[in-house]
Amino acid sequence: MINLEWLRTFGVIYECHNITEASKKLNMTQPGVSKHLLALEAHIGKKLFERTTRKLTATEYGSFLYNQINSPLEQLKKVEYYSSQRTKKTRHAISIGSTIDYFKKELIDKIYSFDMFITVQFGTEKELIEALEHDQIQLVTGIPKYNVYDHRFEPIGYNSFELVCSTDVTIPEQLIVNNKKLSQWLHKQTWFVYDNNQWEIKRFWEHYFNLKPKIVPRYVLPSYADIIDALKINTGFSIVPKTYCTKAIKDNLIKSPIVLDEIINRPLFYSSKHKNFNSKEVKYFINKLKDKGKTQPDATSN
Numbered sequence: 001m002i003n004l005e006w007l008r009t010f011g012v013i014y015e016c017h018n019i020t021e022a023s024k025k026l027n028m029t030q031p032g033v034s035k036h037l038l039a040l041e042a043h044i045g046k047k048l049f050e051r052t053t054r055k056l057t058a059t060e061y062g063s064f065l066y067n068q069i070n071s072p073l074e075q076l077k078k079v080e081y082y083s084s085q086r087t088k089k090t091r092h093a094i095s096i097g098s099t100i101d102y103f104k105k106e107l108i109d110k111i112y113s114f115d116m117f118i119t120v121q122f123g124t125e126k127e128l129i130e131a132l133e134h135d136q137i138q139l140v141t142g143i144p145k146y147n148v149y150d151h152r153f154e155p156i157g158y159n160s161f162e163l164v165c166s167t168d169v170t171i172p173e174q175l176i177v178n179n180k181k182l183s184q185w186l187h188k189q190t191w192f193v194y195d196n197n198q199w200e201i202k203r204f205w206e207h208y209f210n211l212k213p214k215i216v217p218r219y220v221l222p223s224y225a226d227i228i229d230a231l232k233i234n235t236g237f238s239i240v241p242k243t244y245c246t247k248a249i250k251d252n253l254i255k256s257p258i259v260l261d262e263i264i265n266r267p268l269f270y271s272s273k274h275k276n277f278n279s280k281e282v283k284y285f286i287n288k289l290k291d292k293g294k295t296q297p298d299a300t301s302n
Contacts, residue, residue, distance in 0.1 A: 002043060002122050004076070007069050009036035010048065014066045017055040068225065072100065075108045076120060093117035094281040095137040097128035101224045101244060102142035110292045116285065124195065124222065132271060138278040139285060140271040144199075152276075153269040154286065159241040161200050161264040164254050165189075166231045171257050183209045190236035192227045193217040200239035203264050228254060239264075 013022040013033065023033045041048055048062035058066065093116065098107060100122050111118055121128070121137055128140045133149050145153050169189075175182040183205070193201065198215065205213040221227050224240045231238060232253045242263075248254045272282050 004121060006036045006040040009033055010040055011073050013037060014058055072104055075112055091115055091117055092281045092284050094278060094285050095119040097121045097123060097131055097137040097140045106142060114288050138276060139282050142268050143271055144266055145269055152272050152274050156268045156270060158265045158267045161239050162242045162256055163239050163258055164245050165237045165257050166235045167255050168235055179209050187215060191215050191217040192219045192221060192230055192236050192238040194224060196220055204239050207264060
């Protein structure tokens with residue numbers, strides 16, 4: 001799981017172009033800043049900066065990562081600000097886990113005004129489940145139901161999924177009316193997926209073709225936002241939540257090549273442990289989100 005402090009340190013290094021200046025701004029030692037950067041590079045398997053004697057220059061992936069995390073980090077600064085305002089009353093404190101997609105779409109404009117101390121950890125669904133089981137966080141938000149652990153689930157809403165592709169793709173007309181040939185043709189295309197489980201692709205193939213897919217994805221990316229950004233400039237297909245791709249489709253940056261006769265839905269839940277010493281904080285946090293008008297994501301975000 002990506003440590004939030006690694007991302008925060010990376011963002012300051014990116015802005016300062018220098019370990020020394022970043023350490024001053026972060027009030028950390030230079031070795032501490034370097035340790036955070038090395039840990040982040042090791043975790044994602046990418047080099048983020050080219051190092052010279054005078055400054056650090058972001059690699060192409062480094063610039064891409066900064067653009068992805070800059071907005072969430074700015075919002076988290078607001079969370080810290082509101083949480084640090086001292087009053088006489090006792091504030092609730094909670095550690096929550098979220099995918100970057102869900103945080104940016106459903107939480108970013110809500111939780112910074114909560115009168116709580118909030119720590120947010122980003123990760124994949126699998127990483128978040130493990131973090132919850134090992135008491136590293138008390139609540140996971142916006143995750144499908146799972147059965148690897150006996151956790152408590154409270155429904156939030158659902159995600160509706162849509163087949164999307166790059167704008168340079170054209171499906172031959174004769175294939176649209178021939179499901180067998182369309183399935184064969186789609187199998188040969190370049191696919192971008194969120195994880196190797198391929199839940200979205202399996203559901204699409206079962207619903208649309210009544211078959212099990214045999215797709216070997218070319219690219220497995222850490223978020224749906226990354227997939228949509230990739231399809232804007234690369235040729236390929238994916239199946240992503242409709243709420244995340246509506247704007248890109250409207251702006252003609254990607255497109256939906258097939259109109260489905262039925263929407264593919266996936267329920268989302270809050271997840272917590274049954275035996276939880278922070279159950280009061282978990283309930284308070286969930287109720288605050290409900291007070292913010294939290295309803296089904298696709299019913300409000302499209």
